[in-house]
Amino acid sequence: DGGITQSPKYLFRKEGQNVTLSCEQNLNHDAMYWYRQDPGQGLRLIYYSQIVNDFQKGDIAEGYSVSREKKESFPLTVTSAQKNPTAFYLCASRTLLSGNTIYFGEGSWLTVV
Amino acid sequence: AQTVTQSQPEMSVQEAETVTLSCTYDTSESDYYLFWYKQPPSRQMILVIRQEAYKQQNATENRFSVNFQKAAKSFSLKISDSQLGDAAMYFCARLQGGSEKLVFGKGTKLTVNP
Numbered sequence: 001d002g003g004i005t006q007s008p009k010y011l012f013r014k015e016g017q018n019v020t021l022s023c024e025q026n027l028n029h030d031a032m033y034w035y036r037q038d039p040g041q042g043l044r045l046i047y048y049s050q051i052v053n054d055f056q057k058g059d060i061a062e063g064y065s066v067s068r069e070k071k072e073s074f075p076l077t078v079t080s081a082q083k084n085p086t087a088f089y090l091c092a093s094r095t096l097l098s099g100n101t102i103y104f105g106e107g108s109w110l111t112v113v
Numbered sequence: 114a115q116t117v118t119q120s121q122p123e124m125s126v127q128e129a130e131t132v133t134l135s136c137t138y139d140t141s142e143s144d145y146y147l148f149w150y151k152q153p154p155s156r157q158m159i160l161v162i163r164q165e166a167y168k169q170q171n172a173t174e175n176r177f178s179v180n181f182q183k184a185a186k187s188f189s190l191k192i193s194d195s196q197l198g199d200a201a202m203y204f205c206a207r208l209q210g211g212s213e214k215l216v217f218g219k220g221t222k223l224t225v226n227p
Contacts, residue, residue, distance in 0.1 A: 005161075014212075029214045033215055037156075037219070041219060042119075042204060042217050042218055042219035042220045043204065043206075043217040044217075045214070045215065045217075048213065048214065048215065050213045056212075056214070058214070059216070075202060090156075090158065090205055092158075092215070094208075096213070102148070102160070102208075103209075104157070104158040106156070107156050109129060111133065
């Protein structure tokens, strides 16, 4: 089946540790996005990428890093510099060719313990 | 920076009635798209309706329609004949053409009362 796969669905991290969330798509989409969702905050854009080997900061990039070495993969690393990392993280993608259909993964819950 | 504003944190509607959710946005570009997404408790994002900025005609999808006022930068969602299954968080979003930046509002929690 075509779609976006996020893993892991649930992740626990100790303070001071980096953690990487995976996002893989087999839709041949060009653009990929990472969002953070907290209660009452909606979806806030962390990073996005239009093409391989290129990405841009979103509105809350501090404490996060990404890479886009392959078209189908856009992993997000939550670094120890992120002060409040406990949140729900959503990955999305879309094609640049035709229109504006956006696909979302099922999300990853990150909890700092 | 928040460029999509949903001024109603919560709304409620009686089953079978009509409700309108508000959304305003900032942009200096002419090429952009607007969306309404529904997010039930499962957190899955479900596309409700979308609008291309260059189209003057308001989009409709069954019981869902929008009132797109380009000059006012307003994009409200009307839900007709509300059903219990419509209860969810609703997010307005703007996709900027060219830069591909996709930004969401803070959401409106919709409750449907039987």
